[in-house]
Amino acid sequence: DTLGGRFDATQAFVGEISDVQMWSHVLTPHDVYSLASCGGHMTGDIIAWTESVVELHGGVTKYPFDPCH
Helix, strand or coil: CCCCCCCHHHCCCCCCCCEEEECCCCCCHHHHHHHHHHCCCCCCEECCCCCCCCCCCCCCCCCCCCCCC
């Protein structure tokens, strides 16, 4: 794929996805452990998952999800 390329339905994501974060730096082992053990919630500085911004298309269903409860 290329930036500005066209959509190819055979390459579309099919599955479940939640709480996507992306940082501009490598997280420390402590940060990763804290996230994995629900000791805190860090928000990515490049991509920050915000449910209010998520758009649903093509029959997608949105379910509540809280991995720490």
